Amino acid sequence: MAQQTFSTHVGMVDILPGEVKKWQALERIIHEEAKKFNFEEIRTPIMEQTELIARGVGQLTDIVSKEMFAFERGDDQYVLRPECTAPVARAFVEHHLEQRGGTQNLYYIGPMFRAEKPQKGRQRQFHQFGAEIIGADDPAADVDIIALMMSIYDRVGISNTSLKINSVGDPESRKAYTEALKDYFRPHLEDMSDISNERFEKNSLRILDSKEEEDQPFIDDAPVITDFLTKETEAHYARVKELLKELEIPFEEDPYLVRGLDYYTRTAFELISPDLGAQDALGGGGRYDLLIEEIGGQHTPAVGFAAGMERLFIACEELGIDLVEEEMLDVYIVTLGEEARNWGLKHLPKLRKAGLSASMDYIGRSIKAQMKDADRENARHVIIVGGNELAEGKFTLRNMKASKEDSYTFEEILNKLTN
Numbered sequence: 001m002a003q004q005t006f007s008t009h010v011g012m013v014d015i016l017p018g019e020v021k022k023w024q025a026l027e028r029i030i031h032e033e034a035k036k037f038n039f040e041e042i043r044t045p046i047m048e049q050t051e052l053i054a055r056g057v058g059q060l061t062d063i064v065s066k067e068m069f070a071f072e073r074g075d076d077q078y079v080l081r082p083e084c085t086a087p088v089a090r091a092f093v094e095h096h097l098e099q100r101g102g103t104q105n106l107y108y109i110g111p112m113f114r115a116e117k118p119q120k121g122r123q124r125q126f127h128q129f130g131a132e133i134i135g136a137d138d139p140a141a142d143v144d145i146i147a148l149m150m151s152i153y154d155r156v157g158i159s160n161t162s163l164k165i166n167s168v169g170d171p172e173s174r175k176a177y178t179e180a181l182k183d184y185f186r187p188h189l190e191d192m193s194d195i196s197n198e199r200f201e202k203n204s205l206r207i208l209d210s211k212e213e214e215d216q217p218f219i220d221d222a223p224v225i226t227d228f229l230t231k232e233t234e235a236h237y238a239r240v241k242e243l244l245k246e247l248e249i250p251f252e253e254d255p256y257l258v259r260g261l262d263y264y265t266r267t268a269f270e271l272i273s274p275d276l277g278a279q280d281a282l283g284g285g286g287r288y289d290l291l292i293e294e295i296g297g298q299h300t301p302a303v304g305f306a307a308g309m310e311r312l313f314i315a316c317e318e319l320g321i322d323l324v325e326e327e328m329l330d331v332y333i334v335t336l337g338e339e340a341r342n343w344g345l346k347h348l349p350k351l352r353k354a355g356l357s358a359s360m361d362y363i364g365r366s367i368k369a370q371m372k373d374a375d376r377e378n379a380r381h382v383i384i385v386g387g388n389e390l391a392e393g394k395f396t397l398r399n400m401k402a403s404k405e406d407s408y409t410f411e412e413i414l415n416k417l418t419n
């Protein structure tokens, strides 16, 4: 009988050794850019209380109503986090991070989980990087968040993107707008999709997010929120646009941009890439001035973004961008015979202690196979050790690129390779 084998869950993928390097390269870029912008990393658990996510992200959103990986243990109800803004906000409240003074400029990198139908650019476990500025009301914070996001794509080399921005209003503007939207859509409901009919009752703003073809003609003529903004919200939005222009960050206004999470107020934005196909959003974000209060904290205005790492890699592939710099192994010790092998095992740690990356064969392969292995590992140098070398105390050091070799004592080799 064939042995049972196992595979990952649908929509969840292994990141195999050959691919990890590009992830590490991207993570390095994110850490470096975040440092330039003076953001600190935060790491929260991948599980949160269901209630936090339901309240934070919004009970009526697709994420909470359909896509949660939820389970119980005793009386506790958990979800695998579908996003990281609510968890960061929870950590802010739980640990009184405001007591550290100033605004909290935080960033994160990690896996998120949504039980969506998998397709290109859409997985059930995917990875996001994101950043939050907690405790700042000023439009300068909105723009700093956008600038950090853009600087990461710039560093990666993805530049043919379009940044869409909108203001989704404060609760007062939103209420007036929602009523206007309902009045507008009501007479057309019969000709619109089931999803939009459902959203009409629960959250009419989300109709604007519909991808259904039959809804598009109605959405095209719908009232725009920017006509319903209060004076203050309008002024905030105007200043965000002004600052973006000053920083020479190109953007397009999209008055129908609403995001899939309920916590957004005022500024909302999305970064779109034409290289992604149907799932064309690289990332997005906005202000969430009411979230922290909603989950039990003091009123604290905040703004943030989240971006998908898998989608960034898809764009890289389309654009022919390779993030991985060629990596080389400094030394590979090739040994012939038992005694030489023992010499190698003893000297490998000395090479590593000197700061060199070093490796050797552990399974008794032939010299030819070891040389092949050294080649595969992209070794700069090979030390060849056999009976004669051991008797003389001098070892062959071969420069693999130059195809040159000479004999040296181990100390001389160490000296040569570290200077």
Ligand code: AMP
Pocket (backbone or CB within 6 Å): 083, 114, 116, 121, 122, 123, 124, 125, 126, 127, 128, 259, 260, 281, 282, 283, 284, 285, 306, 307, 308, 309, 310, 311
């Ligand atoms: P959101 O948290 O929904 O605003 O998503 C922010 C970004 O995360 C999106 O623009 C995508 O790049 C990425 N993302 C969201 N959901 C998925 C998913 N299921 N699979 C892959 N990437 C995703």
